[in-house]
């Protein structure tokens with residue numbers, strides 16, 4: 001009906017039949033699609049969703065990454081340009097190819113917005129420099145690659161043994177190698193390949209230019225050999241510290257560089273040099289004022305939740321905490337201090353029992369080590385000894401650091417009272433503060449003791465740094 005209105009005349013019977021057949025075809029086609037599509041699409045999409053959910057669960061424990069190996073590549077230099085000035089009534093203009101731009105540098109920067117090395121990946125390269133252009137236009141420098149890492153990241157350059165090349169693997173065709181080296185170094189004017197053969201009584205300008213570049217290579221090799229290469233080993237322990245990991249390669253020369261009194265139209269330019277490639281190990285060592293250490297289930301995370309703004313997972317099974325957690329304790333006068341909670345340590349952790357002891361790197365730099373001991377346990381003084389021996393196994397002398405013992409679960413009065421007296425006797429000169437993290441008892445006293453100590457240590461730190469600076473200036 002609609003069609004008959006459109007063409008403004010009644011439809012002929014053949015036209016009606018045609019319309020019906022079209023409708024039928026359309027109908028069948030849609031049904032076919034309906035039948036096929038779910039079978040084609042759904043298995044992959046459902047699998048994809050399942051895969052996502054399953055891996056999400058698995059990934060939970062792996063979200064915090066505090067050690068990575070990273071290969072940094074400086075950007076390659078841009079190529080020089082071969083071009084000549086062109087102008088009306090000027091038959092042969094001078095060469096005017098621009099130099100290539102420098103490759104970008106790889107820069108590492110500490111940032112207080114970052115908390116993990118998870119997004120680092122295994123390598124990164126800065127951008128290549130822009131090629132030179134005609135009209136004497138030099139290429140722009142390649143963009144730097146700035147890698148942001150958390151404050152407290154230690155950057156160490158590492159060297160891998162170079163693979164020895166088997167003499168049998170080396171290609172024998174020296175001519176082909178030389179040709180390849182030439183290809184990697186030179187850019188030629190379109191449709192001109194410099195002649196390698198020396199013609200009697202004529203200078204070979206390309207040979208001359210090659211010699212100039214060989215001299216430059218020789219000089220660069222000599223400089224690399226004689227200059228003391230500083231091996232990077234830096235601790236980015238303050239926000240916004242920057243360090244250049246790799247520099248980009250220099251840009252190639254445009255053809256005016258090879259202009260001599262004899263050769264007025266050099267038809268070659270050089271390619272940019274390769275950027276530096278270096279390997280690094282990045283290790284994140286959290287910087288917190290206070291580091292909590294304790295056996296699993298001692299109540300470290302509950303304590304952190306009670307004194308700070310952090311909400312770490314707490315549960316009554318061992319190894320609830322799988323990666324370090326840093327919380328900030330806020331005082332009414334806006335004073336702040338940071339507390340790091342780490343996974344539980346057990347006897348033999350230095351032999352990789354439990355979760356091992358690598359995570360101790362996150363309390364290694366704490367100003368105060370706080371042992372969290374479960375007072376309701378059978379022998380809390382033994383727990384203290386286990387913790388101390390594991391800390392010593394990780395880094396000898398670590399237990400000499402200023403320490404404090406927190407006797408947690410003091411609400412379980414029946415056992416806690418006796419245990420506290422014995423623990424204090426065994427701990428000798430380390431003060432013990434009984435608290436109940438779950439019921440938030442004695443927390444105020446604890447936070448004020450922590451603040452007093454941290455304040456004193458911060459002042460000492462500033463004094464020490466000032467002295468070091470003064471000594472440096474005197475020298």
Ligand SMILES: Nc1nc2c(ncn2[C@@H]2O[C@H](COP(=O)(O)OP(=O)(O)OP(=O)(O)O)[C@@H](O)[C@H]2O)c(=O)[nH]1
Pocket residue numbers: 294295296297298299300301302303313314315316317318319320321322342343344345408409410411412435436437438439
């Ligand atoms: N009664 C009592 N129970 C507590 C106290 N503090 C913590 N707990 C309980 O002890 C259990 C372990 O607490 P967590 O804070 O997860 O212990 P953790 O030391 O962080 O354990 P890991 O992360 O496995 O090393 C939880 O069930 C807490 O509710 C306390 O002061 N009194």
Ligand SMILES: [Mg+2]
Pocket residue numbers: 300301302312313314320321342343
């Ligand atoms: Mg915990």
